[in-house]
Amino acid sequence: MYEINLNDSPAKHLPELKGSGFERVTIQDLLNHATAIDFEENYVDPNSDFLKYYGPAMNMAYIPGGRDAQPESTEIYGIYDFLGKFIGENEDLEPGHMFEYNSANSDVLGWIISRVSGQPYNEFIQEHLWSKLGADNDAHMAVDRAFMPISTGGMNTTLRDAARFGSMILNRGHYNGQQIVPAEWVDATLDLEENDYLRTARNPRYADDWQAYKNNWWVLDQEQGEYAAVGIHGQVVYINRTTETVVSFFSSQPGASTVGNDHFWSKIAAAQAIAAEVK
Template sequence: MRYSALLAFATTMSTLSVAQPNSSGKEVMNGFPPSRASQVSFENYRDYPFSKWSFHNMGAPMHTLMIPRGGAVHSFEETDNSFGQLKVTTKEGALMSIENIFAGNEADGIIIVRHNTILYEKYWNGFSRDYQHIWYSMTKSLTSTAFGILVEQGKIDLSASPVKYVPELKGSPWERTRIQDVLNMSTALGFLETYTDTSSMFYKYYGGASRFFYVPGADTVTKGEVLGTYDFLTRMATANNNIRPGYKFEYNSSNADVISWIINKVTGEPYQQFIYENIWSKLGTEHDAFITTDRAYTAMATGGINSTLRDAALFAGMILHRGNVDGKQIIPAKWVDETLNISDEDKERLMRNEVYPKAGLGWIAYKNFWWVLDSRNGEYCAVGIHGQVIYINRAADLVVVYFSSQPVASSAASKNFPPKLQACRELSKQFMK
């Protein structure tokens, strides 16, 4: 269906579909000073409904580093924003407007872009155009994108062990892996990523080192205690010797810390500087980004980027256009394309995972820190916990970016995650007819 027809239909429907406010029913940061019951703290910043405030004010509970913008600001074309009233088919077979789907599933903001035109842009929960929102693990996709620059420059061998570039990892679980295994989350680690088991290694030690979780006493460093994420990688992480690296997908955020450490070592620059010089300053963003840090003030390349919704859409648009921004090649097209070069082995690796194939979200593979839905049509996503998503569909020439404050962290376990992803996929079908 042509865009003009879709827009006309959406305009007609705007009088028939009214968005419901997204409300938790509880005040957050209410009063001056805020009441004790409404106060956001490092202990509760990820807990719903406090996350509705903290996720777009992450400079408050976290330590951060700046990633400046640069150059001329990119200009989008804009419409009357009625596109949000377009109805799509839900998984249950009902028709519902895009706006109502997102408003009803804990979205904080959404932007839909096609042919450099913003078809729809909407904000909830105090979030707005000029606020930065946490990306969480969408950051990993930015990290692998930056990493691809070094790969295509011939500075990194994907078949080599990370130890080749980070000698400190000798004796760690990553010594026996290939760098490609790290990018594919198939490193056969001996500990699982969990957001709920407070006694687990991931929660107690990685969570404390990264300042991702509130762990009582973790900020008080004593002799022999893990300091930052790099200390965790070299001193605490364990291997699962019953599985060979490369065989099975097992999501673990520490893999992205390995990739960022390689970036630091190969370039001699901190992660945030490399992102600024090679990506963020070249996108035409409106605003600076910032990134949260671990306990040692190292940038959290696994999940720390914060940006505005429009600026995230500019990054997504660059990926959609195979690394190109306004006629300038920022990322090698070969590297961007490689993520969609999905083999049977890539698919089988994901299918061996116990959780994600059963979640029914449509993923066929995970490669280079991206979630792939349909490699033929170029349909894939960057995904962060609590409902952060960059959705890209090459065949539809479509980008959808949305930020959320879903109560449940995991996409595979959240009831709020599937309806929004389904809406994106249904919307793409409209443009592919």
């Protein structure tokens, strides 16, 4: 049994983060991507910190030149170096105030899981999730330059196994004859309070499209129980609790982000149309 207090600072488990922008936040802030760190996730600008430091540390070969690129700092090799040594505070924002998706938050979460469990992140996922789902196929995880598993992305599955994961979430964490994820945790994602809505509303880039973001899930319609797991370039696991529907997409759409991306929103519209047909 592993116990983590979501109100604790990540630095309680990862002293490497003391003095970084992550020290003042809570683990719940990480889950909600409301960490107010001084780091912008920019996939387009070649001079962005993301492409100069984070992408090369993650060994993101899909970025032009990324396979051979070195982070522009001798202090950074893998992602753990980057998270602990490079990311500072955004002094204009307070943690918990505004939603801003940032992959670094997810990598800190994966690092915490590994540290608290005493297992490499990939082995923890295999033991506690993948083997219990009864997946048809093995999954593969990307690793950074230091060969550490990346938790922010790069997990490769078949489409059917991704949908199987969605079905487990739809069934409140129960699947394949067992409770894989506590039902209370799944329910908490859609148990939205005023500040859950406000965090997203305060960010004009997301406010028009999403009701909220909580516990690593994008909420489209809380009343309908409509929410999604989303990956860059259009990966989607869409869930509608009202119609008991799961729709999964893989994609290589132009543009990484969901913001203003018609390719992405056409997938959401298709999923919603499917859900409407099974009412």
